[in-house]
Amino acid sequence: MTTVQTPAAEAPVEQQGRMTHRQVLEALSGMLLAMFVAFLSSTVVSNALPTIITELRGTQNQYTWVITATLLASTASTPIWGKLADLFSKKLLIQLSIVVFIAGSMLAGLAQSVDTLIAWRVLQGLGLGGLQALVQIAMAAMISPRERGRYSGLLGAVMAVATVGGPLLGGLLVDTSWLGWRWCFYVGVPFAAVALVLLQRTLHLPVTRRDVTIDYLGATFLTAGVSALLIWVTLAGGSFGWASVETALFLGGAALAVVAFLVTEVRAAEPIVPLRLFRDRTTALAIIASVAVGMAMFGSTVFLGQYLQISRGYSPTEAGLLTIPMVGGLLISSTVSGLLITRYGRWKAYLTAGSVLVVAGFALLATIDHETGMVPFSAFLFVLGVGIGMSMQNLVLAVQNTVAARDLGAASSAVAFFRSLGGTIGVSVLGAVLSNHVGDLIREGMVRSPGAAEAAAAGGGDVGLADFADAPAPVQELIRLSYGDATGRVFLISAVVALVAVLAVLFIREVALRTETGDERERTERAPAVRIDTDAIEGRDADGERTGEVAHAAAVPTR
Incomplete structure (x- = not known):
């Protein structure tokens, strides 16, 4: 009598060492709230910045450096946080980065000069660098690349809500006389306290313990x-x-x-940015695309609030409302593309389409001036938002799907690092371009309008953003027109830079999304027999670097 042996049923996810959907959502709750705090505290300032700079008598260069200081600090610290995540508790590091970020926010709210504000914005940036890298790293440890799409959609939704709510909240705070702009820095504290509690209760990740060399x-x-x-x-x-x-x-x-x-x-x-990562084609191209996207996105969108308030005369609250189309596009595209990626396992088409839409959005915005209608302006912002939503998270996903598990932290932070680096360079370069072009337009306007020149001379002779609040009406009007006509050049340069991202994305080779979590892959790579099998299949040597050779049968363990 022959006994037929049926295959054993697959064990529940809890017995496989994986997290259930509910457990993942619980763990994500604290991290998503932490990201909400970071993005809210960043965007709430953007709409209030024209008021802050005017009240503190700042210049256009200082306006730029209030943004650049945070981006520079986050850029420099991101790879350090990423390396620490490969060595220490990811949960503890996320909590530490929240504390650092909030400390910087509170101190920035007490600033009495633009220089002091810039200094405390550096501390904010150190915490922001940790959050933007560590949340992605923790998600990679918990969730497989194939399943990460729908959860990345949640991250995109949180970013969108914070991006919408930040400018609106900032505008309301600035327009409320008994609160004022300083509360833009204090408002994130309650959310951060709740995020710390949630992280303590819901996030449980294995801790890697080994010798530390930073x-x-x-x-x-x-x-x-x-x-x-x-x-x-x-x-x-x-x-x-x-x-x-x-x-x-x-x-x-x-x-x-x-x-x-x-x-x-x-x-x-233990290099802060392992140069071996650049030997991988996907990682190298994704980093190039991240630099371009970061430079274009950060380097131009930070001037939207200035355009709407200085040039078009909208209040901070109204300026926040007018950016909703961009954030709506980001919310829709990031959520929908994430769900489709999880369902079908394909990601390059969305990444390519997103990068093309980023170029299109910036090209359309390059046509604006001081008379552009708000309906076409909103449509341009929507196109840009859709492109950004389909690009940012998927670049990280492509890299995390390719690199070895032991390099997940360094690779994820490298993408975030170079995106921030591009943003930092973009804000500085485009800020300088805007400042110089505005200066040229003001000088041309003074020649064409003798009345403005006489008013400027009567008011002391200075014409610029620092003197905007006290300038005579003809001079204020000249400054408004100059900022409105100069902003289009910033978006034109951004469109050209974003073309680099399109070219880089086109050459990325699409690799099927893995179904193992980062922790599962790390355990597999650490097991000697299995590691030999994995290295042979992937064509990697013992150091995790590609050899370019085809695996031979002897490398695969036999029964």
């Missing part, structure tokens, strides 16, 4: 190089000439710092 020297050289470049971009053409001794010193110092950084990364035991 590449502080590499981080220092990287920060020095980027800072020198950005300071040069901000000051050149104003404080000193583009072709001058100061320019040579800044550029020479930046180049030396970058070279020192590369040498340090080659020799470091």
